[in-house]
Amino acid sequence: MEDLAKGAGSGESDQPKERSRRDFLKTSSLLTAVALTPGVAIKAAENHLDEKVAAVFEKMPLSLTVNDKLHKLSIEPRVTLLDLLREQLHLTGTKKGCDLGQCGACTVHVDGHRVNSCLTLAMTTDGKKVTTIEGLAKGEELHPMQEAFIKHDGFQCGYCTPGQIMSAVACIREGHANSEGEIREFMSGNICRCGAYPNIVNAIMEVKNGGQQV
């Protein structure tokens, strides 16, 4: 009874009530903030807002000739030549295999020299001439190396083939196709999962020995 009387009359029992009300308000405000903030952040991430903002400020001019066609572009400095070719210029003949410089599927020529386009920043090709597999044929007329690959069955799934052909052409131009062993050594950066290597070597030997202009 004494406790009841105290509780009813002294006002001491209001304090815990008031505290719990304040705690409730604080907690619910916190929960509201937690519920809202990540939502906004997630939405921004979903829309790639950070990348879009960065892209607006970071783009740089690039002028390069691809397969005899001059392109004046605006690109992010981090873009690789491979991604530029495939995604911006829609030249998808050049393949992305490992994206790490290990398979050779992305081989193209820059100013006549073969490069792994996945390891080449597009900005470094400013003012240069790039040739991709699409640029080898003359209209309907295939390049001799393309003809030889077909004749010798130098591809199976064909995924590595554009890179193999670009390297094969470079191999002859570099003077590294004088024997089967030399061809194998200088084509070793191009991996074929299907194991079409003997046919590829035969194709290169034929073009080399045929003395055709590559």
Ligand code: FES
């Ligand atoms: S994709 Fe460039 S080396 Fe494999």
Ligand code: FES
């Ligand atoms: S033909 Fe398939 S990876 Fe070479």
